[in-house]
Amino acid sequence: MVITTIIFSALILFFFNKKNESVSIPTIFLLRRTFFTLSIIYIFCTSCRHSTRVVFLGDSITELAENNEGKGTYKGFITLLREDANQKLELINKGIGGDKVPDLLLRYKTDVLQLQPDVVFIYIGINDVWHKYNVGTGSDIDLYENGLRRIIEDTQATGAKIIMCTPTVIGENSGEFTLVSGFKNIEEMEAINKDLDAFSSVVRTLSFEFNIELLDLRKKFKNYISENNSTNASHGILTYDGVHLNNAGNKLIADEMIRFLK
Numbered sequence: 001m002v003i004t005t006i007i008f009s010a011l012i013l014f015f016f017n018k019k020n021e022s023v024s025i026p027t028i029f030l031l032r033r034t035f036f037t038l039s040i041i042y043i044f045c046t047s048c049r050h051s052t053r054v055v056f057l058g059d060s061i062t063e064l065a066e067n068n069e070g071k072g073t074y075k076g077f078i079t080l081l082r083e084d085a086n087q088k089l090e091l092i093n094k095g096i097g098g099d100k101v102p103d104l105l106l107r108y109k110t111d112v113l114q115l116q117p118d119v120v121f122i123y124i125g126i127n128d129v130w131h132k133y134n135v136g137t138g139s140d141i142d143l144y145e146n147g148l149r150r151i152i153e154d155t156q157a158t159g160a161k162i163i164m165c166t167p168t169v170i171g172e173n174s175g176e177f178t179l180v181s182g183f184k185n186i187e188e189m190e191a192i193n194k195d196l197d198a199f200s201s202v203v204r205t206l207s208f209e210f211n212i213e214l215l216d217l218r219k220k221f222k223n224y225i226s227e228n229n230s231t232n233a234s235h236g237i238l239t240y241d242g243v244h245l246n247n248a249g250n251k252l253i254a255d256e257m258i259r260f261l262k
Helices: 001-021 025-047 060-066 077-084 103-111 124-135 143-155 186-209 216-230 247-261
Strands: 051-057 091-094 119-123 161-165 176-178 182-184 214-215
Touching: 001 143, 001 161, 051 143, 060 077, 060 091, 077 091, 077 216, 091 124, 103 143, 119 143, 124 176, 124 186, 143 161, 143 186, 176 216, 182 214, 186 214, 186 247, 214 247, 216 247
Parallel strands: 051 091, 051 119, 119 161, 161 214
Antiparallel strands: 176 182
């Protein structure tokens, strides 16, 4: 609308000058002032770039990613990104504790598509595996894959940039592990880690299939833990309980994610 008005005003001025028709001084002055004012408005509007809208879709790990040190024991990776990134980024947290891929399927249209994001991080899978062994309500790997495929297809159709994140860890040690009251023996933990590796492979395959970005957090976490956990501790390296991130874990993720936002 502003551009159209500027062009129209310029044409009027050009027409009057070209035809040398008699136009009153106040009229010419008004037209020129209007043209000048609208030009300034246009320059100002075009200099204000649209902020990049980033949505983080996930579970409790994402939900807790806006925590501040003053409110808890760590600073979340979205909080760190806000501090590190420029002000042109609008970071929107859409993590809900306990969510699995079937839960994302119920809300991604509202929590992602309707927001019309420019960038979407999808970080899901821990509960899809953990709930299978802890409460018997995990996700089969086929459901996990097909659900993610649907979310990716619909999100990609909007033109948004997608970054797929592999699920990280359940326990930072080898051997027995307890999360809250959920004790798992060595055999169960071997099965859990095998599933996490398989679910991570699904994410890698989908990233390749749809030609979208991959943030292989499981690989990065495993490498970091193997180099920094000489005592085989179940937590305290990148997590505060074996799953949810501490300061080091949040910083690792924030440092990786910022690369996709520059």
